[in-house]
Amino acid sequence: MAGSGVETGTALKGLDAESRQMVIDTVRQLRERLLTKEIISEFDKKEIFPEETIRKMLGPEIGLQLLFIPEAYGGMGGGALDCCAVTREMSRICLGIATAFFAIQLGSDPLVVGGTEEQKSKWLGAIAEGKALVAYAVTEPNAGSNVAALTTKADSVRNEAGEITGYQINGTKQFISTGAYADFITLLAKTPEGPTFFVVEKEAKGFDHGKDEEKHGIRASSTSPLSFTDVFVPAQNLIGGIPGKGLAQSNKVFGYTRLMVGAMALGASDAAMEIVISYAKERIQFGSPLSEKQGYTHKLIVPNMVRLEAATAYIEEIAKRLDAGEQDLQIEGSIAKLFATESANKTADDAMQALGGYGYINEFEVEKIKRDVKITCIYEGTSEIQQNIISTFRWKKTRKTKGEYYNSIALEMETLNRTLKDAGCRFYQLAANALNEIITLAHENRLTRKQYIMFALADMITHLEIGVSLARKASKLTEAQSAEAEKITLMSKIFSNEASQLMMQNVPKILMGSGVFDEKKISDFIKAISYYQLLGSFHHLIGDMDRVADIIFER
Ligand SMILES: Cc1cc2nc3c(=O)[nH]c(=O)nc-3n(C[C@H](O)[C@H](O)[C@H](O)COP(=O)(O)OP(=O)(O)OC[C@H]3O[C@@H](n4cnc5c(N)ncnc54)[C@H](O)[C@@H]3O)c2cc1C
Structure with a gap:
């Protein structure tokens, strides 16, 4: 699938629009009592982790965590759209509070995707009941972006019959959100079979935390190092029951x-x-x-x-x-x-x-x-790690599909351009074709070994795929005669210029900056990708921005 969105009528996991709005409204109401402007400012200034407030948000009156817990374990079974919308609303109030809330969800994810039924009902059930703050403990002092370098290890403990009864954990984790307050954490540790997630409960002997880090921002969240000295966890705490599945x-x-x-x-x-x-x-x-x-x-x-x-x-x-x-x-x-x-x-x-x-x-x-x-x-994978991932996997996809991945996007934009003239689709089409060519050129000349070139590709890929989504949204809104259609269509056109500018800058960076192509090759390539046609995306740009400013400022 080239990413052309979801067919109308497909059954989607999650809440209906009305229920989602109710949860969003619940978050908005937090501003009136629990999370007023003054309270948030106090948390920030004094670097307070408001444990009591967060526990209230999980309590029976509010119960926000129910959103991401599957219905089978006592939650509402919200989908990705619901969770994104609600977390976005919470982050409008305070990103520190949203981080503490997100840590619970992140900590529960290994259980949701890999836990046994018994583990899910025990620990997801506890989260649903509002009894658990949770943390996700992966990062270590020497294993940040490169998680595979982790050294925290879990050694099996056997009974006299040679059966595994549990694991003994030793090591250190770093920068763990809510780690010092969590009732349980999901911890990634090395086993002979590979990295494995374990649940470690707060009371486990030998599990300790260092003092909270003093931070630049999100000061209402708590971030601390955790240490594990001969911490015993029973075999039932190995998530999924089979070691080596953590990554x-x-x-x-x-x-x-x-x-x-x-x-x-x-x-x-x-x-x-x-x-x-x-x-x-x-x-x-x-x-x-x-x-x-x-x-x-x-x-x-x-x-x-x-x-x-x-x-x-x-x-x-x-x-x-x-x-x-x-x-x-x-x-x-x-x-x-x-x-x-x-x-x-x-x-x-x-x-x-x-x-x-x-x-x-x-x-x-x-x-x-x-x-x-x-x-x-920075967290959940730095921007540079995302650039690595995006360029590597889209390069592979382009090769594997023999260019079909970006060809189909170009075709989709060409078709859309016939009905939606002013959304910049023509430039997304040009950019998709150019991307195909530049990825192929980089591949054939072994430039994919140069990380700076891969980062330049990642940025072009990102802008194109994001812009194409905006054009699709403009098309849907126009079809539905929505009041938002004019604004989103104009924005899609303006963004097509930003994507085009990036192409115009990054293509020469690769072509000329790599130093491997002669002048003829460079000028042939520039012609082949219709480089100068991208300049057309500047047409009427200032007038379009004037109109968007009129809409934003209700002028
Ligand atoms: C406030 C806060 C909360 C956090 N919460 C959690 C949490 O709850 N749980 C958890 O497990 N972790 C958490 N983290 C850790 C966070 O995810 C890591 O800090 C992050 O992934 C980066 O790892 P690092 O700090 O070791 O940096 P490094 O990996 O050492 O990176 C340093 C720099 O080098 C760059 N870099 C690294 N590798 C490459 C490469 N191959 N190519 C090019 N550039 C590269 C990075 O992009 C970065 O700019 C938290 C961190 C902070 C600051």
């Missing part, structure tokens, strides 16, 4: 968990943009509101709003595909995370700038959001 279990959920981190980043940047947009309407400088100054809006606001919409379209599309039962969407998870988190980080930075001096003052919140959002580019 497969964690890989299985990356499509989903990385999508969630993308949604969290978007929530934080939504909050920043909301503050800035209302400020810019009121703030008068040189006799008129900032929102009427074209340089201000087209530098600091419009491009960010376009990227946030593009990321939203992509995350929604992939979430629906997950909810329709597609399994192997890890690369899509990487694309979503890379683009949404980097865009959110840039948005928060521009939002600070857009508030002038107030942006630098703690009371105006954007300064906190800027500090918070950076972590989304």
Whole structure:
């Protein structure tokens, strides 16, 4: 499947729109009592992990964790679309709180995908009942991005008959969210069969935690090192009952968990943009509101709003595909995370700038959001790790499908361009064709061994696939005669220029920067991919941005 979305009428896992909205409204209400602006600011300033508040969010009155627990174990059985929407809403309030909440979900994932029935009913049941804070303990001092380098080990303990009765765990974990407070953790440790997840309960003898790290942002979350000295866990705590399945279990959920981190980043940047947009309407400088100054809006606001919409379209599309039962969407998870988190980080930075001096003052919140959002580019796999994954696997896919993967996207965009003239589909089509060619060129000339070239490919791939989702969304909204159609269509066109600019920059980076092609080869290649036609994406760009600014600022 080239990624053309989910057929209308496909049964999707998860809540109906009304129930999803009810959960979102429950999160919004937290602002009135448990998570007011003042309370959040206090958590941030004093670096307080609000254990009691989080436990209340899991308690019988609120029960937010029920969203991600399958119905069979007492939850609501929400899907990826539901979880992304709700987590995004929570991240609008505070990314630190959302991180603590996400840690519970992340910690429960090895059980959801790999646990035995007994394990699921015991531990997922405990989470559903609101009795458990959970942590996910994978990272170690010398095993961060490279999880396979982990040294925490689990040695089997046998009885007199030689049967395995349990495991003895020794080692250290680092940077574990909620690790110091969790009632149980899911821990990845080495066994002779390979990395394996175990449940370790808080009371286990020899399991200890160090002091909380002092952090740049998400200061309402707790991050600490954990140590394990001859910690005994019974054999029933080995997730799935068979050792060596840990990496497969964690890989299985990356499509989903990385999508969630993308949604969290978007929530934080939504909050920043909301503050800035209302400020810019009121703030008068040189006799008129900032929102009427074209340089201000087209530098600091419009491009960010376009990227946030593009990321939203992509995350929604992939979430629906997950909810329709597609399994192997890890690369899509990487694309979503890379683009949404980097865009959110840039948005928060521009939002600070857009508030002038107030942006630098703690009371105006954007300064906190800027500090918070950076972590989304780091945890659950850094941006560079996502670039590695995206370029490697899309290169392989391009080869395996003999170019059909991007050909079909190009064809889809060509077809869409006939009915949806102004969404930039023509440029997505050109970019998809060019991508096919440049990946093939890199492959044939062994340039795929150069990581910097692979990163350049990853960025082009990401922009194209994200932009195509936005064009699809524009088409659906136009068909449905939605009030949003004009805005999303314009944004798709503006984003097609951003994707084209990246192609125009990265293709020469590879062609000329690699130093392996002569002038004739370079000029033939430039011609073959219709490079100069990408320039057409600049047509009427400023007018389109003016119109988007009109819509954003209700001018
Ligand atoms: C606040 C916070 C909360 C966290 N919560 C958790 C948690 O709950 N559970 C958990 O298990 N972990 C958690 N982590 C750990 C987090 O996932 C890791 O920090 C992250 O994956 C990066 O690992 P590292 O810090 O060891 O950096 P490294 O892997 O050492 O990376 C350092 C730099 O090198 C780059 N790099 C690494 N490898 C390559 C490569 N092959 N090619 C090019 N560049 C490369 C990275 O992108 C990065 O820029 C948390 C971290 C923080 C800061």
